[in-house]
Structures are given as C-alpha cells and as structure tokens.
Amino acid sequence: MATAMVSNIQGYSIHDGPGIRTVVFLQGCPLRCRWCANPENLSARTAVGFLSRLCAGCGKCAGVCPRGAILPGAEKRVDREKCDGCALCADVCFYGALVRYGRERSAEEVFRQVRKDKLFYDASGGGVTVSGGEPLTRPDFVAELFSLCRGEGIATCAETCGCVPRRALEEVRPLTDLFYYDLKLADPEKHREYTGQDNRQILENAAWLAGQGAQILFRQPLIPGINDGEGEIRACAAFLRSLGREDIGLQLMPYHRLGESKYAALDLPCLMAGTPLMAPEEIEAVRQRYESLGVPCTVSK
C-alpha cells in the first residue's frame, strides 16, 4: 500500500481541472521556482508554519516542544535550527497560529476521503486532481489512488512540472484522464536560473506524453520580466507547435502574491517579493501573441 506526504486535501476546487474537483497536494518537488506559490510543498518533510496574527500567547506550544525550539514572544516563533518538524506544537495550538504542513497518508485513506464528493464530480464533470509539490515524485501513490478512483468512475487529473523520470509518467499515464503540464520557460539556461534545473527532461517528457495521445493542457505561470517577452513567447510557441497536436493549448497563469504569507510563516525567503502584478491588458497582449503564433491560448481565472 503506497503512502505519501500530503499537505492538504482541498474540496470544491474549480481551478484544477474540469468541473468540481478535490485536489490532493503532495509534498516534495525537484524544482525551486522563484515564483512558487506553495512553498510548504517543496520539501517532502513535515514542517510547521507560524501565523503571528493568530497567536494568543497561551504558551502551550512551548510546553510540548521536545526540542526547546519554540521562542516565546518572538516574531519568528520557531527556531528552525532546532525544530525537527514533529508538529506537536501545531497539534496543541488551539488558535491555529501554528500550522502543520504534511502528514503521511495512504492512497486508500485519501481515496476514502475524496470519494465522499462523488455526487459533485458526477453532477459537474469533475473528479480528483493530484498537485503539489510535484505529485509524480510519488508515482506509486498516484497510480494506486487513480486506480481506486477509476474503479468508482471518478475522473483523474495530474498537475505536473514534468521534471520526473520517464518511468513515473509511464506508470500513471494509463490511469490519468488529463495532464496539466507546466511549460515555464523554453530557454534551458533561464530555466535553470529561475527553477534550479534545466528543461531538457521536461520538454522530452512533454513530447513523449503528447506522442502517446494523452490529453494535455499546458500551463504557464506568467512572470513579468521572466517569460513574458517576445523571445520566450516565440520559443514556447515553437515547442508547442512542434508537438503536432492541434488540440493542445496553453493556459496562462498570471503571477500573483497569494503565496507570500506562506514564505513568511515558514521563515523562507520570498525571492519574488515586491514583483509588480501584470495589468490585464499586458496579460491579454501575451495571450493574443500566442494565438497569433498558432497556439490556442487562454488565461486562468
């Protein structure tokens, strides 16, 4: 029975595939994208976040911490050098100021939870989506979960960055109705600079998946000054056209700041802090440019 570190199971999502979906967030990712909005999912280990505005100062957390890692009254409440992520402090924090990210869960246990909303999936054309982090770092877990879903007629979707061994895609492809596949940057050196890895494996995997006839929607986090220029747009469009699949389009996901508070809660540096948001007309100009280059293009809501 496969298990994985799960940070969240989010019901009633309408942004992660068709219809109403439950999204299962797995932890662990091979990339370190500067704009990542889910920093709690980068590591595959349990971590605790601290939300100072919710703290009532009751002191319970310090009382249970076995490592003396709670710094009472401090804005940075957790001594990250001492903390081992046991999350005992979050379990006793009545006010939700300490938040646990990550719990090891079996695919069967997750399935029992997600199947409860089958009526909503059936009524809306929805289903279950795995996200992260990079869910295909745990293909055994995803394959088991999706196999159980398929057994009950629940549609499946995997959101992937594609930076995984081919065998991971091979394992889940027969059980996956739809892939949401990230295309962040076409230039390999820029890709390495902004994500920590070049994109060779990602592009090769994308081409393989397209060649297999899989249903794919490419998605691009649209980051001002990084991948919204003419050179990147032309190169990404050329790659997408090279796949030879007219049914495959691109969805732009404009940069937002929703993840910034999580960086602060986890005491992680937010490298994109202060980045200006793109204006709607700038986003629309990029969308139209992709269309003019022969790529069906939409903008996420």
Ligand code: SF4
């Ligand atoms: S248990 Fe929660 S509310 Fe109480 S001091 Fe710790 S963080 Fe603050």
Ligand code: SF4
């Ligand atoms: S996660 Fe565990 S070690 Fe870390 S501060 Fe909380 S109780 Fe202490």
